Amino acid sequence: MTPGPRKSRTHGTLALTILTLPVIVTVSMLSACDRLPEANIVLAGSTSVQPFAEILAEEYMTLYPDISIDIEGGGSAAGILAVQSGTADVGMSSRTLKGDETKLWWVEIAKDGLAVVVHPDNPVRNLTLDQVRDIYTAIISDWSQIGGAKSEIHIFTREEGSGTRSAFESLVMGKVEITPRAMVQDSNGAVRQLVSDDAAAIGFISLGLVNDQVKAIALGSVAATRENVANGTYTLTRPFLFVARNEPTGSTRQFIDFTLSAEGREILNEEGLVTTVEGRP
Amino acid sequence: MRFSEKIPGRVLLVIAFSALSALVLITVFIFVEGVPLIARVGVFNFIFGMKWAPSQGAFGIFPMIVGSLSVTLGAIILGVPIALCCAIFLTEFAPATVRNAIRPAIQLLAGIPSVVYGFWGLIFVVPLIRNYIGGPGLSILAGSIILAIMILPTIISISEVSLLALPPPYREGAFALGATQWQTIHGVLLPAARSGILAAVILGMGRAIGETMAVIMVLGNAVAMPSSILDPARTLTTNIGIEMAYAAGEHRQALFATGIVLLVMIMILNSVAQYALRRRQDER
Numbered sequence: 001m002t003p004g005p006r007k008s009r010t011h012g013t014l015a016l017t018i019l020t021l022p023v024i025v026t027v028s029m030l031s032a033c034d035r036l037p038e039a040n041i042v043l044a045g046s047t048s049v050q051p052f053a054e055i056l057a058e059e060y061m062t063l064y065p066d067i068s069i070d071i072e073g074g075g076s077a078a079g080i081l082a083v084q085s086g087t088a089d090v091g092m093s094s095r096t097l098k099g100d101e102t103k104l105w106w107v108e109i110a111k112d113g114l115a116v117v118v119h120p121d122n123p124v125r126n127l128t129l130d131q132v133r134d135i136y137t138a139i140i141s142d143w144s145q146i147g148g149a150k151s152e153i154h155i156f157t158r159e160e161g162s163g164t165r166s167a168f169e170s171l172v173m174g175k176v177e178i179t180p181r182a183m184v185q186d187s188n189g190a191v192r193q194l195v196s197d198d199a200a201a202i203g204f205i206s207l208g209l210v211n212d213q214v215k216a217i218a219l220g221s222v223a224a225t226r227e228n229v230a231n232g233t234y235t236l237t238r239p240f241l242f243v244a245r246n247e248p249t250g251s252t253r254q255f256i257d258f259t260l261s262a263e264g265r266e267i268l269n270e271e272g273l274v275t276t277v278e279g280r281p
Numbered sequence: 282m283r284f285s286e287k288i289p290g291r292v293l294l295v296i297a298f299s300a301l302s303a304l305v306l307i308t309v310f311i312f313v314e315g316v317p318l319i320a321r322v323g324v325f326n327f328i329f330g331m332k333w334a335p336s337q338g339a340f341g342i343f344p345m346i347v348g349s350l351s352v353t354l355g356a357i358i359l360g361v362p363i364a365l366c367c368a369i370f371l372t373e374f375a376p377a378t379v380r381n382a383i384r385p386a387i388q389l390l391a392g393i394p395s396v397v398y399g400f401w402g403l404i405f406v407v408p409l410i411r412n413y414i415g416g417p418g419l420s421i422l423a424g425s426i427i428l429a430i431m432i433l434p435t436i437i438s439i440s441e442v443s444l445l446a447l448p449p450p451y452r453e454g455a456f457a458l459g460a461t462q463w464q465t466i467h468g469v470l471l472p473a474a475r476s477g478i479l480a481a482v483i484l485g486m487g488r489a490i491g492e493t494m495a496v497i498m499v500l501g502n503a504v505a506m507p508s509s510i511l512d513p514a515r516t517l518t519t520n521i522g523i524e525m526a527y528a529a530g531e532h533r534q535a536l537f538a539t540g541i542v543l544l545v546m547i548m549i550l551n552s553v554a555q556y557a558l559r560r561r562q563d564e565r
Binding site for chain 1 (some may be wrong): 334344407418502513515520523524528
């Protein structure tokens, strides 16, 4: 069989296209690798601090384009370990240092408040920490038991591994577990949306994300406000720390100073955190 | 055959195998990551364990297996009758103009991204259930309704194709014996097309059991064993979807292990479908 010239040409073109495709893909992947900048400052640690550090780093890198910042998650413990072993310049922690860790240099960049939120129409305005815990262990299961309308409480929590959840667990739950019947959502926004939709719901979100769709419950008669977080009367808070092995110098120092500057604090405040200047030994 | 003639065939062969190798790679990766955890926890404890709390080292996924099966079953119960009626209407009753309007509309249904289904479910279906039926609204029922709509296009189009593929003498013979149109449909056409319809239902089940995004949004994701269709539940897919962001170490392995169970369930489902289809063909 002798194929006509036109047919073999079409086949040739097809084969050529198919053969060149992987080459193009490989080359473009390699060149993408080339363009990755070399990291100058490495941050690692709490996934709760990470998004804020990313915003700060972005702002900082537009001011100082020759310095690049590499940010990794992994959790507070991993971040502190990375600083101790020297694999990271700055550790991000969303809890206070304990034991051996207190020998490290640290600075509190801000405080994050946790708000327990309910539907705006819910008559309950004030709960004790014990009552919140009893709701989350399903000991209290109806709003009428704590001064609300007769209705089953719909409990919302965050997923395992979330920093907001672990903060809630250590600050409110202590050693007891959140009931498995609690509904799980994977973001602050989802919890807020569902609570704003359901008159019988309760949830917890970052204080900075409370808006008029939901009502933040007062805890032991202390309102969940930025002022009460700053003055220390509202207890559902956690510190966001930057940790280093020794007193930082050079570009690391410059980045931390930027974070603590008026400009850096403004960024953090805008993102919903409460900035304080504490620590910094 | 000349050498230049062989090239396209060989090239296409290599590329076809690269698609297969992707399957092998993914499967091997999931097993390598997940098997060590299953081995440590024990197959029985992993599959039939009632408690899931990765931070305390409790890895039992039985409530999620029940969750996956119940939303899928719910979707089939709600979706299959509607889909079948639609397919019968399209092939046997609808005039050409109506058919040409409905068919693209159903195809459009298949093109809606699952996140849009989930969002619609969250904003519309969930409050409806909460306000008129009870419970928190985020529930197995909400998930089943959303999935029932999502599997409609698959079931309708495959059932329609298998009804249209029936030889004309089936219809003509039935009419010649004096059967009415309805008698023809349920006495002759549906039984004759049942293998295709069964395949359609099983493909729909595959879609339902594997769906993640829409289900995360309307199911509530609680890890407790559901006791009614108004209870929130978690499926195998949403367990991976909701926890993967921060999972590390054992927790991450446990999510891959969940993937293994899901993979095995889907393989069993496909084998059952293949077997059923082959038996129907043998009967003819």
